[in-house]
Amino acid sequence: MVEFDVPEIDYDRYSNRQLAGPPLAVLGVSLLVIAIYWYIHKTPVPLGFDFTGGTEMRIANATESGIREAFDAPIDSIRPVQGSDEFIVTFLEQGTGSSDALRSTAEAAGFDPIRTDTRSAAFGSTNQQNALLGLLLAFAGMSVFVFLLFRTFVPSIAVVISAFSDIVIPLAIMDILALTGLVEINLSLGTVAALLMLIGYSVDSDILLNNHILRRRGSFYESTYNAMRTGVTMTLTSIAAMTVMTIVATILAIPLLPDIGLILVFGLTADLMNTYMLNLSLLRWYKFEGVAR
Numbered sequence: 001m002v003e004f005d006v007p008e009i010d011y012d013r014y015s016n017r018q019l020a021g022p023p024l025a026v027l028g029v030s031l032l033v034i035a036i037y038w039y040i041h042k043t044p045v046p047l048g049f050d051f052t053g054g055t056e057m058r059i060a061n062a063t064e065s066g067i068r069e070a071f072d073a074p075i076d077s078i079r080p081v082q083g084s085d086e087f088i089v090t091f092l093e094q095g096t097g098s099s100d101a102l103r104s105t106a107e108a109a110g111f112d113p114i115r116t117d118t119r120s121a122a123f124g125s126t127n128q129q130n131a132l133l134g135l136l137l138a139f140a141g142m143s144v145f146v147f148l149l150f151r152t153f154v155p156s157i158a159v160v161i162s163a164f165s166d167i168v169i170p171l172a173i174m175d176i177l178a179l180t181g182l183v184e185i186n187l188s189l190g191t192v193a194a195l196l197m198l199i200g201y202s203v204d205s206d207i208l209l210n211n212h213i214l215r216r217r218g219s220f221y222e223s224t225y226n227a228m229r230t231g232v233t234m235t236l237t238s239i240a241a242m243t244v245m246t247i248v249a250t251i252l253a254i255p256l257l258p259d260i261g262l263i264l265v266f267g268l269t270a271d272l273m274n275t276y277m278l279n280l281s282l283l284r285w286y287k288f289e290g291v292a293r
Contacts, residue, residue, distance in 0.1 A: 006232045008225050011280070016145035019281035023274050024233035027165045037175040037220075044179045045171050048186030049076045049090040051131070053124035055099050060086045060112040075185060088255075094242035121162045131192045138196050139163070142203055155204065155210050157281040162274040163202040167195055170266040183262075190256040191263050195261070201238065205231045205275045213283050220287055228276060239268045 012018070026280060038044045049056065054076065059067065065080050067089055076090040091102060099116050108112040142163060147156045177183045185191065212227035248254075248263030 005068065006229050007056060009220060009276075011224065011284070016281040016285050019277045020286075023165060023278035026270070026273070027168060030165075030168045033172040033175050034168070038181065045174050046184055046186045046189075047092075047124075047128070048188035049092065049119065049124075050188045051124045051287040052076075053121035054090060054092045055102055056088065056090045056117045057102060057106065057117070058086060058088050058114040059106055059113055059117075060084070062087055062106075062109075062111045066109065070100070070111070071105055076223045078257070080253045081254065086229060114236075131187075131189065135167075135192065135195060138199055139167075142199055144266065146207070147201065148164075149207070150210065150214070152286075153284055155214060156285075158208050158279045159206040159210065161282075162206050162271070162279045163199055165274045165278070166198050166202040166271045168268050169270040170195070170198070170263050173266050174263075185259045185262060188256065188259065190260050193251045194198055194260045194263040194267075198271070201235070201264075202271050202274070204216045205207065205235060205271055209275055209279060210283065213287070224280065231275065232272065234244070235268050239265055242268065 008066065034044050039187045046205070062085065064080070067078055068075065068089060071089075075091045076092045077088075080086070081088065081089045099118050103116060129256070143156075143160050149225075150156045150159075174185045177185060208231050209224070209227045212223040216223055216226075216276045218226070242261045242264040246258050246265065249257035249261060
């Protein structure tokens with residue numbers, strides 16, 4: 001593993017409020033963004049084909065710009081098929097006869113619709129419920145495990161809050177990108193998997209920090225630095241790997257991987273802030289001012 005030169009931060013210069021303030025402010029703004037997006041669009045984040053239902057069409061003799069100009073129906077994604085002039089286009093809007101209407105539009109634009117598949121809105125709704133249940137069960141299981149591991153409230157709640165923030169911040173960034181029109185990352189089964197991975201990453205880095213501070217010998221700041229040397233190296237390595245994956249997948253037009261990579265980059269970057277500012281401030285309060293004093 002590549003080892004980064006992790007600087008030894010003088011945490012004595014900052015109060016617990018100064019350390020916890022920025023992560024909590026970012027979390028608050030993220031929740032506000034999600035609430036605003038929910039109010040406008042009646043959903044907390046942009047939903048993809050997996051959760052809305054719709055029509056997927058494979059089109060030949062087409063270009064991406066031509067496809068966007070030809071169709072008025074909302075397009076979820078346009079994925080080129082490598083080595084050909086074919087594209088797989090997914091539409092979010094569907095209704096009676098929508099597949100036939102889309103085929104007619106494609107033919108009128110001079111495209112060759114090869115195959116059309118339709119997914120019902122009821123099926124998408126079932127996917128939404130299953131994905132939400134999976135996230136809730138994973139988060140609840142993580143919380144129970146952490147409380148059983150540390151058996152004290154403050155260190156456990158610090159891990160839970162950090163993990164929650166690591167999920168909320170990427171969701172808010174998805175909303176901001178959609179509202180500004182820069183990039184649209186829709187929630188799909190793949191991005192849900194990325195959020196589940198973030199829970200694991202977050203728990204790993206937070207438990208590493210908590211174990212060094214609460215269960216190993218040495219001063220508080222010595223234990224913190226030892227944990228950071230391992231934890232920061234692991235997280236930065238993961239961010240670099242996900243960034244490379246996103247770039248390569250975008251260049252090669254590999255579907256879904258760019259969205260997963262971006263979600264992980266956003267979440268892992270947030271995890272650095274939440275672990276070594278928010279979690280650390282709660283642990284320091286617990287050690288020197290709270291129950292453990």
